[in-house]
Amino acid sequence: PLPVPTVPEGVDPAWLPDEAFRPLGTRRVLVRGSGPLVETVHGEVAAACARFGGRVERDASPEPYDLLLELTGDDGGEAFTCERRAGLTTVTATGAPGLLYGLFHVVRRGPAAFAEDHGLQCHRPGLALRMLDHWDNVAVHPVMGQVERGYAGGSLFWDDGRARGDLARIRAYARLLAACGINAVSVNNVNVHAVEARLLTDRIDEVAALADAFRPYGVRTHLSVTFAAPMVLGGLPTADPLDASVRAWWAAAAERVYAAVPDFGGFVVKADSEGQPGPFGYGRSHADGANALAAALAPHGGTVCWRAFVYDHRQDWRDRTTDRARAAHDQFAPLDGEFADNVLLQVKHGPMDFQVREPVSPVLGALPRTRLAVEVQATQEYTGQQRHVCWLGPMWSEALRFGHEGPAGPVVGQRASALVAVANTGDDPFWTGHPLAQANLYTVGRLGWQPDAEPAELLDEWLALTFPAAPRRLADGLRAVLSGSWRTYEKYTAPLGVGFMVQPGHHYGPNVDGYEYSPWGTYHFADRDGVGVDRSAATGTGYAAQYPEPWARVYESLDTCPDELLLFFHHVPYGHVLRDGRTVIQHLYDTRFEGVAEAAEAAEVWASLAPLVDGARHRRVAERYEEQLRGAREWCDQVNSYFLRKSGVPDERGRRIY
Numbered sequence: 001p002l003p004v005p006t007v008p009e010g011v012d013p014a015w016l017p018d019e020a021f022r023p024l025g026t027r028r029v030l031v032r033g034s035g036p037l038v039e040t041v042h043g044e045v046a047a048a049c050a051r052f053g054g055r056v057e058r059d060a061s062p063e064p065y066d067l068l069l070e071l072t073g074d075d076g077g078e079a080f081t082c083e084r085r086a087g088l089t090t091v092t093a094t095g096a097p098g099l100l101y102g103l104f105h106v107v108r109r110g111p112a113a114f115a116e117d118h119g120l121q122c123h124r125p126g127l128a129l130r131m132l133d134h135w136d137n138v139a140v141h142p143v144m145g146q147v148e149r150g151y152a153g154g155s156l157f158w159d160d161g162r163a164r165g166d167l168a169r170i171r172a173y174a175r176l177l178a179a180c181g182i183n184a185v186s187v188n189n190v191n192v193h194a195v196e197a198r199l200l201t202d203r204i205d206e207v208a209a210l211a212d213a214f215r216p217y218g219v220r221t222h223l224s225v226t227f228a229a230p231m232v233l234g235g236l237p238t239a240d241p242l243d244a245s246v247r248a249w250w251a252a253a254a255e256r257v258y259a260a261v262p263d264f265g266g267f268v269v270k271a272d273s274e275g276q277p278g279p280f281g282y283g284r285s286h287a288d289g290a291n292a293l294a295a296a297l298a299p300h301g302g303t304v305c306w307r308a309f310v311y312d313h314r315q316d317w318r319d320r321t322t323d324r325a326r327a328a329h330d331q332f333a334p335l336d337g338e339f340a341d342n343v344l345l346q347v348k349h350g351p352m353d354f355q356v357r358e359p360v361s362p363v364l365g366a367l368p369r370t371r372l373a374v375e376v377q378a379t380q381e382y383t384g385q386q387r388h389v390c391w392l393g394p395m396w397s398e399a400l401r402f403g404h405e406g407p408a409g410p411v412v413g414q415r416a417s418a419l420v421a422v423a424n425t426g427d428d429p430f431w432t433g434h435p436l437a438q439a440n441l442y443t444v445g446r447l448g449w450q451p452d453a454e455p456a457e458l459l460d461e462w463l464a465l466t467f468p469a470a471p472r473r474l475a476d477g478l479r480a481v482l483s484g485s486w487r488t489y490e491k492y493t494a495p496l497g498v499g500f501m502v503q504p505g506h507h508y509g510p511n512v513d514g515y516e517y518s519p520w521g522t523y524h525f526a527d528r529d530g531v532g533v534d535r536s537a538a539t540g541t542g543y544a545a546q547y548p549e550p551w552a553r554v555y556e557s558l559d560t561c562p563d564e565l566l567l568f569f570h571h572v573p574y575g576h577v578l579r580d581g582r583t584v585i586q587h588l589y590d591t592r593f594e595g596v597a598e599a600a601e602a603a604e605v606w607a608s609l610a611p612l613v614d615g616a617r618h619r620r621v622a623e624r625y626e627e628q629l630r631g632a633r634e635w636c637d638q639v640n641s642y643f644l645r646k647s648g649v650p651d652e653r654g655r656r657i658y
């Protein structure tokens with residue numbers, strides 16, 4: 001058996017505390033099959049049994065057993081079946097990764113896995129690729145630091161230019177990821193600077209060491225690469241994707257990568273975006289660009305995750321007809337059918353940039369002949385930077401389910417093939433800075449496995465695993481502070497889908513006009529009469545028409561556009577009446593105050609849980625709640641004052657606005 005990697009001293013076990021293995025570890029278990037991942041499974045069971053008094057046999061057992069974990073093939077698949085009959089729980093898989101996921105399924109179910117009999121259940125991942133993108137810089141970046149948009153300490157992989165070499169922690173990380181269903185990581189920032197670029201070539205051994213640590217838990221390693229690599233690393237005069245020498249360079253580079261990392265996952269590419277080089281520089285399309293890299297990876301079974309986050313970040317803010325929200329659809333929808341089979345088009349879930357409320361990106365329904373990955377941001381760049389509690393499960397679930405539900409089955413849209421999350425982890429002892437932000441990471445993995453899962457059930461799973469001995473009051477308290485936290489955050493920050501209003505640069509805290517007169521394309525257009533962006537086809541930018549019916553019609557009209565997205569799609573007067581009878585301006589005042597009150601209430605619930613939670617964790621969260629409350633009040637004050645001054649309309653409830 002492979003020894004189980006344990007978290008280093010002082011590091012939180014997150015959703016894999018020893019106690020979570022008690023129901024498994026008290027049983028008689030038979031593990032059948034061979035291969036490296038079976039050794040991992042055997043190791044897990046052996047460790048649990050050694051701790052709790054159970055017994056594990058391998059391949060044959062003279063005595064009866066309670067759990068059979070059996071690999072019956074070698075197809076490499078992730079699916080498994082589970083049944084319980086006459087007191088025996090059986091997990092069967094035809095691929096070794098499936099056995100590993102079956103094991104964690106049993107752990108997740110706890111005592112219930114050994115309770116009532118049930119017939120054969122088949123479990124298979126809804127999305128084949130479930131990946132974390134680490135925006136980790138190898139060298140500390142002068143502005144972005146070690147981890148771009150990282151709120152959990154330093155990088156798990158890199159330290160000021162070098163590999164950290166803390167492979168014990170990375171093994172424990174791999175285990176944590178596998179236990180929630182994640183099967184891939186990309187280990188460097190999508191903004192590839194000079195040092196990071198070299199991971200592809202002369203520093204590939206450092207990547208190989210990481211891949212070795214991830215492999216025992218079925219996690220494949222990917223790299224972000226720069227489109228200009230043939231020039232910056234290969235010394236070629238061009239990076240034109242149709243140039244034969246460029247294509248040969250990529251093929252040779254891939255060859256060397258696979259020599260070092262035989263199960264390498266592939267490349268992640270941010271091209272023609274926010275200053276990164278790309279095919280536009282050579283008059284080529286993004287399909288040309290993606291396909292050149294895909295051709296190099298194809299012989300080895302690798303994938304190109306090509307990001308659709310392509311827009312003009314130097315636009316003229318005075319021009320009301322250009323619309324950043326339109327950009328990805330404008331660029332990519334016409335390319336449907338042109339991408340190679342091993343390209344995944346990686347699309348941010350909303351058309352802008354991970355705001356607390358955005359409509360689902362119309363790109364996600366527009367390329368039926370292209371494989372798509374939905375990208376979400378576990379790192380809470382725009383949702384409180386892991387100083388505020390903001391569990392994003394319900395938001396991601398909405399994005400993954402969008403368009404697939406209707407009385408008669410799927411309505412519009414297409415199933416994605418992958419879920420990619422920008423990682424929220426770092427070398428922090430709690431992994432995610434805010435201990436409760438672990439719930440976001442767990443939820444990402446589980447939603448990737450089961451995109452139509454009920455987020456509330458996933459939250460309960462996370463609670464039960466993380467706090468296996470939790471008394472009812474603790475579980476209820478934790479559920480209370482997490483389940484509504486996204487809507488609470490939305491209430492005290494930017495209203496009705498308008499987005500941004502953050503401090504430029506670091507994006508923490510309010511600055512209503514922070515981006516209003518800059519070239520980034522993120523505007524709210526507030527004036528003395530009204531607020532919001534007209535994205536209708538009739539009078540606005542036409543963005544609403546990028547959706548198929550019925551959504552185009554729903555968003556186009558003020559009468560049918562959901563209130564929560566009103567200011568994303570329409571510019572309305574402050575007196576516009578919402579469905580609940582309140583005016584926009586009154587809603588804005590009310591929800592700011594409500595958001596602060598809800599955050600204060602959550603902080604009190606957390607304070608009341610002190611006797612039930614270990615000291616370090618309780619203190620860490622309590623400190624963050626202080627900052628969250630300060631931040632919520634600041635948001636409330638600034639947004640309310642701003643709109644009182646712009647509109648001149650007083651709060652009808654007479655509350656104090658500065």
Ligand code: BDP
Pocket residue numbers: 148149190191270274309353354381
């Ligand atoms: C934005 C971040 C920036 C990222 C960019 C991206 O502010 O740091 O580089 O997204 O996704 O949200 O590439």
